[in-house]
Amino acid sequence: MSRNVFMLVAGRDLRLAGRRRFEALLPVVFFIVAASLFPLGVGPEPQVLRQIAPGVVWVCALLAAMLSLNTLFASDHQDGSLEQLLLSRHSTILVAGGKALAHWVLTGLPLILAAPLLGVLFDMQSHSILVMVIGLILGTPVLSLLGSIGAALTLGLRSGGVLILLLVLPLCIPILIFGAGAVGSVDAGMSAAGHLSLLGALLLLSLVAAPPATAAALRISMS
Amino acid sequence: MSRSFRLFMFAAPSRFYALSGFLLPWLWLLAIGFAVAGLYVGFFLAPTDATQGDSYRIIFVHVPAAWMSMILYLAMAGWAVFGWAANARLASMVARALAPTGAMFTFLALWTGALWGKPTWGAWWVWDARLTSELILLFLYLGYMALVESIDDVRRADHAGALLALIGAINVPIIYFSVKWWNTLHQGATISMTAAPKMAATMLQAMLLMTVAFWAYSFAVVFMRTRALILERERQTQWVMDLASRATEEKK
């Protein structure tokens, strides 16, 4: 029964997003556009682009994932659904987890699928692209999990969108370092195992610690 | 926590207000006294460094400032969480009062780090692991201050800040580790003492003196800020209104 509320909330969010398909695509569009700006700013020299590619893709993924965060709880807050979610017999932690899962499916997953395209644009080698994608698979859920804490803390605030960025981006720096570092080490001919396993460890830590923090933040914001 | 301490904390903000008012002049005296002593030892008594000459002396401000920035963050997180868990309003006020001072020391550490880096590496900023971590710490401070300022409801702001500070405190080791890793990976520059492994005794003395000075200064400034917060938040209570009417009468 308890497991159901997790899927119930995630399923509802996905269904709602499905009815507003255009809006759901905005983060991916931003991702591609923002990353494409770099060659225009830095110059099209393949050597340089290949070097900056992992960093650029990861930073743009970070920003794109953060973009859709301030609406994570906003509509539920406005129409009173959030109160009902908090009052259900089930743990708020599962509700928070369900929300983060829906956010990842709607934002993280498309980013993962769009990343190889960017890899090609930056003339990355195929094994580099592969490592980058694996890193994104491990890292984007962490962005959704940490981001949901930020969204819960800034619930209903006027400056919510930018404030979330300021709050959450510093916490995401380790993900950025290990994700981009994984590609860098593969490019240098070494194994990415160390970086990827650190990413995995951070993912596990976030899976365990972030939903309770989000639940606590929701209670604070709704009190 | 001892019983009397707990009573003190839960005691009316009025008692804290009175006690801190009494201590303030002494704290300022301590701060100025130790600062003068520390700067004297650091700039006049400590020997010239073998490799870095005299430019290294900035560490007598840089290192204590960096220590304070980290200690104050932990103190801020600690008091904020206590205020959240025990619903203690005074503790939350102290946390809020700590933030700007902590941010100031972080900025000071960064600035003096740059001043140190320039003669050593020729650049105002090198992405040294410790300096980069200090920069991220500054972001954490700014995030905390931005969050508590954005929330109108005072108690919600206090509690939200507590959660954020707690998350920040837990993340600081992770961030520091990852930045160190990043720095060694990319063979970045390091700003540190390359002199003999044992620091000259006077150098240590100077740093300790400055640290005490910064401690006293922090107490003084945080007390002042907390007092202002108390007056603002408790302005509906009898003792504050008495205070205000006494002050206006004294002016006459």
Added chain:
Amino acid sequence: MVALNVSCRRGEEWLFRDFSFSIRPGELVWLRGQNGSGKTSLLRIAAGLSRPEAGSITVAGGHPGVYIGHANALKDDLTVTESLTFLARLHGLESDSKRINGALRMLAIHHRRHAFVRTLSQGQRRRVALARLALEREPSLWILDEPFDALDTQGIEAVNQLLAAHLASRGSVFLTSHLALSLPKTAVTELEFPVGAPA
């Protein structure tokens, strides 16, 4: 439910202090007071959404059964049936289509069951939100904030029937309403809410 010396602040001001009352099974308590006196805040504290600054609230059997606030908790982009089914599942109520349709029929909104919530009027949305009450089986505490808001006479009558049935089976109700209640007087306890600066 028993409330003891409950106090609530909004910012630096006290909304109410040392307010005590109790609600027995089968009782309906009507909280009356002026706008801004903190009625909604008290209901939210009773529901467990906020912590009181001081005092305590004890509810027999733990979790208060139902809280329906001012807002309807309906998503614009879901249909009426989907919305009610979600709420039912969220709160562990029976959510098979027969029960859902029955509840919608009781609130006379069954004919719009496939409509998107955003196409409904305020009164119709309120009916959907309150239809959840028709699915509740347990004699728990219902906390309702202005339930009759935007309802027409037919809607009010339907809700009254639900309330009466709930009270008859030893459930209890705690509500606010600026409209006069039209239930048998014997079941209603009026609770005047204190207003103005506390002692």
